[in-house]
Amino acid sequence: MTELLGPRQVERFHSIRGEELQRFIQKIVEKDRENENVNLEKGLMKLTNNIVCRIAMSTSCSEEEDEAERCKELVEGSIELTGKMVIVYLLGPLKKVGRWVFMKELKDISRRIDELLEKILKEHEERAKKDGGSLPVRNTYFSRWHALDYGNAHQPSKLVKETLRLYPLGPVISRASREDSKIGGFDIPKETVVLINLYSMMRDPEIWDNPDEFKLERLLVSHKETDKENHSLGYVPFGGGRRMCPGSHLALTISHITIASMVQCFDWKVSGGDGDGGKVNIEAKSSMIMCLAHPIVCLPEVHYNPFVA
Ligand code: HEM
DSSP: OHHHHSHHHHHHTHHHHHHHHHHHHHHHHHHHHTTOOEEHHHHHHHHHHHHHHHHHHSOOOOSSHHHHHHHHHHHHHHHHHHHHHHHHHTTGGGHHHHHHHHHHHHHHHHHHHHHHHHHHHHHHHHHHHHHTTOOOOOOHHHHTGGGOOOSSTTHHHHHHHHHHHHSOSSSEEEEEOSSOEEETTEEEOTTOEEEEEHHHHTTOTTTSSSTTSOOGGGOOSOTTTIIIIIHTTTOOTTOOGGGSOTTHHHHHHHHHHHHHHHHHHEEEEEOOTTTTSSSOOOOBOSSSSOOBSSOOEEEEEESSOTTOO
């Protein structure tokens, strides 16, 4: 998994990112033309799903509008369930009962994930038969996205890093001890499930000045250095050690180019939607993963159209 999503593979597939980004930006240009709102959560989820599917399986998610939504529900559902299973382990002798209670949910979510993967692979086979897997024509703006002058090329990178420090996607991770050990003066017997609170670590006043403040200049090292340099500072949005997120490089790369293109190509006006009218509502959903309770809905206005020569 680390090899599949590592920097070398991510670099190898930069054309896939360019094509999917092109498709994403093209849809927003159309929305501007039709004076329609964009639900950023849905659009960004579809973009990420397509890039990950094409890198991992050489196929993109179905064109059906609700497919990205289903992927999101399944990912959220399985993370939710992982959280419940962790709590079940904390029940000590009652954990067998807890496991039995959640078994039906576990089987149901595994079946739905299998069905979705099956469908994606079938579509891929059919498409490959039909068009021999030919790729869409590329626009030079997107194939050269990395060479763009965004004014300040480090701005998206700093923005993403500081956002992940304050709002980590996975605020709590778990580990099981393989042997008796001692952490911070506490004895941890073998096979104990330990919950690690990444959210608190990244807001620890002993590590960070004014930890609750959003400061762009805080994390200045390049994202290639993130693991090495920032770990010692308690910067752990991707976890740590051998089970650290293998998708960190891909996630940061996609975030940077997407934000940079969205800022360069459009002016954004936040619409009412589920938020509170004209303002982004950053209230988080109560869940094991930290995501927005109200999706951001915006009216885009083209500022620079990359499709017009
Ligand atoms: C901003 C985006 C992302 C964040 C904040 C994030 C965060 C995390 C965290 C905190 C963990 C647990 C690590 C630990 O236990 O030490 C994790 C695990 C994982 N992530 Fe991510 N992740 C992101 C994007 C991605 C992407 C794009 C992929 C794949 C395409 C991915 C694939 C995985 C996998 C496979 C694991 C399980 C690793 C294991 O258990 O060995 N992640 N992620």
